[in-house]
Amino acid sequence: MITTYLFYFLSFLAIMFALMVVLSKNPVHSVLYLVLAFFTIAGHYVLLNAQFLAAVHVIVYAGAIMVLFLFVIMLLNLNKETEPHKSVWLKASAAVASGLLLVVLVGSLKGAETIVQVNAFNPNIGLIENLGQTLFHDFLLPFEVSSILLLAAMVGAVMLGKRSIK
Amino acid sequence: MRGGWRGNKMSAIQTIPINWYLLLSTVLFTIGVLGVLFRRNAIIIFMSIELMLNAVNLLLVAFSSYLSDSKGQVFVFFIMAVAAAEVAVGLAILMMVYRNTKSSDINMLNKLKW
Numbered sequence: 618m619i620t621t622y623l624f625y626f627l628s629f630l631a632i633m634f635a636l637m638v639v640l641s642k643n644p645v646h647s648v649l650y651l652v653l654a655f656f657t658i659a660g661h662y663v664l665l666n667a668q669f670l671a672a673v674h675v676i677v678y679a680g681a682i683m684v685l686f687l688f689v690i691m692l693l694n695l696n697k698e699t700e701p702h703k704s705v706w707l708k709a710s711a712a713v714a715s716g717l718l719l720v721v722l723v724g725s726l727k728g729a730e731t732i733v734q735v736n737a738f739n740p741n742i743g744l745i746e747n748l749g750q751t752l753f754h755d756f757l758l759p760f761e762v763s764s765i766l767l768l769a770a771m772v773g774a775v776m777l778g779k780r781s782i783k
Numbered sequence: 784m785r786g787g788w789r790g791n792k793m794s795a796i797q798t799i800p801i802n803w804y805l806l807l808s809t810v811l812f813t814i815g816v817l818g819v820l821f822r823r824n825a826i827i828i829f830m831s832i833e834l835m836l837n838a839v840n841l842l843l844v845a846f847s848s849y850l851s852d853s854k855g856q857v858f859v860f861f862i863m864a865v866a867a868a869e870v871a872v873g874l875a876i877l878m879m880v881y882r883n884t885k886s887s888d889i890n891m892l893n894k895l896k897w
Contacts, residue, residue: 621798621799624799624803628803631811632807632811632814635815638814638818638834639814639817639827644827647826648830654837658837658841661807662844666848667847673860673863674840678837681867682870686826686870686874689878693877701823701887703822711820714816715814715817715821726805734849734850735852736850742851742852742853743853747853748853748856748860751853751857763864766864767864769868770869770872771871773872774871777876778875778878780882
């Protein structure tokens with residue numbers, strides 16, 4: 618029973634913070650609301666028995682990616698005054714378009730809940746032991762390839778960030 | 784229903800139907816799309832893309848938990864790695880754009896417009 622209320626509470630907070638990310642005028646406020654939204658999503662992960670993933674999510678998103686965003690916003694010195702705005706018509710059409718997208722997605726996902734349970738229910742799949750077994754047995758090659766991806770991203774970011782390439 | 788409980792861990796799986804998770808991540812994804820369409824600041828657009836990635840992650844974790852298959856959660860790891868790489872490169876590009884145009888407005892980036 619308490620998990621149901623917790624789910625409603627976390628969902629409400631997640632949707633509200635996500636809306637505040639989009640609607641708040643100041644980019645720094647947007648980043649802070651996004652951190653809060655990520656924390657609520659981490660709460661959802663705990664609710665879904667994915668404890669390790671919740672910890673990784675908080676570390677990677679709230680700890681690394683959001684700090685990167687904040688640093689860039691402070692380097693660019695963005696604030697409320699320099700914020701570019703779209704016209705009212707474009708904003709209204711954006712709202713209508715995303716509302717229609719929501720309707721289409723909800724309608725098309727309507728029959729998806731009739732999933733067939735193939736495995737016996739196991740509450741421990743979110744723990745490190747099971748995830749490590751899957752990661753290093755079935756997904757060993759993608760795991761190694763992702764290290765190349767991260768290396769390439771690091772080199773690319775450094776090269777792009779340099780003031781002039783000699 | 785109660786027979787499915789093994790161990791005494793609290794779980795959302797027995798009490799909440801998966802429709803609610805489908806609905807929640809659909810709404811979060813749509814808010815991300817709204818952010819991309821609604822704002823002109825490139826950093827906010829990046830944040831909306833992160834929001835969309837997180838909506839998909841949430842749905843992957845939900846289905847992985849409901850089906851008791853840990854492959855979905857491993858996919859979330861890979862999405863996180865790709866998102867981290869994407870954000871690093873994207874923000875570096877954004878810094879370069881700002882250095883050249885002195886603005887983070889994406890309407891400045893219309894050189895490729897036909």
